[in-house]
Amino acid sequence: MENNTKACKAIQILKEGVQFSFTGDILTEADFNKINWKTGVDSEGVSIMTTTNPHSEITWSLFKTEYDKL
16 A cells, blocks of 8 residues: 555545545654644635644554555
């Protein structure tokens, strides 16, 4: 399984339906901290994204555990 597919699956296991984007692979905590998390939409319907993870149930440690299982 490709790294990107594993990363997406690991995040969805931790919180189904969460919306995010990233480029490259997520192999380190530094990579994980570059994920763009969707936090809402503005008045024009454009996604509001942040690299500050708003999901306390998705930590690097928990992500890495799920990622390694796949």
